[in-house]
Amino acid sequence: MDWITDIEALEALYDVPVPASLDKVADRLTPAYRRWIEASRFVILSTVGPEGTDASPRGDAGPVVRVADDRTLLLPDWRGNNRMDSLRNIVRDGRVSLLFMVPGAQNVVRVNGRARVSADAGLTGLFEQAGRHPRTVVEIAVGEVYFQCAKAVMRSGLWSSGDESGSVPTAGEFLKERAVVEDAEGYDAGYPEYAAPRMW
Helix, strand or coil: CCCCCCHHHHHHCCCCCCHHHHHCCECCCCHHHHHHHHHCCEEEEEEEECCEEEEEEEECCCCCCEEEECCEEEEEECCCCCCCHHHHHHHHCCEEEEEEECCCCCCEEEEEEEEEEECCHHHHHHHCECCECCCEEEEEEEEEEEEECCHHHHHHCCCCCCCCHHHCCCHHHHHHHCCCCCCHHHHHHHHHHHHHHHCC
16 A cells, blocks of 8 residues: 655645635635624534544534634533543644534535633623533634535535434444443433533
8 A cells, every 4th residue: 555645746646726715715704704604503623732633513502603803703612521622632732623514505614723711701601591601612713714615515415315313323322332331222312301401
C-alpha cells in the first residue's frame, strides 16, 4: 500500500480549487450567514487538544448558538454526560470548527475560529430554559465562515432517504456490548423518561 506523505503528491491528484470555493469565505458573519446560523438547531463542534481531536454534537430547541455580533457566537453547554472532552480541549487549545446543519437544507455552514469557556452568570443567564442555565458558555471568535458544497448531503440522501434508525444499534445495545447494562431494551425504553427532565 502506498501512502501519500507530502502535500505535493496530494495536490498532484486533484485539480486546482474551484475559484468560488475560495472566494465564498468570509471573515465575519454576513447577513446571509447570520440567517443560516440563527436557523440552525444542530451543530457539530470540533476541537483539538493534547490527547487528540474531538467532535461533539450540540442541539437546542431553538437556535443552537446566539449571535452576539458579526464576529462572535455563544454556545451554551447544556447538561450531558460530564465527560467535558470538548471543553477540556478548548481550555488548553482554543482552535475550533463548527458545522451548522438545518433539516432539509443541502448545504452545511462551517465556522472556524478560536473559543474560550466562561461560567459567568451574565453569559449563562442569557440561555435560561425552564428556570435552568447552562453550566458554562463557549464563546467563539469567528475566524472564517463559509458554506460547504452540498454534494455530501446530496450523495447521502441525508434528509430524503427516510428513517433508517431501526437498522442500527441502539444506545442500550452499545452499552450492553460494553457490559455497562444488562438489559438493552429496558435501557432504551426508559431513556426518554430519564432524559426529559435533564434536557437543560
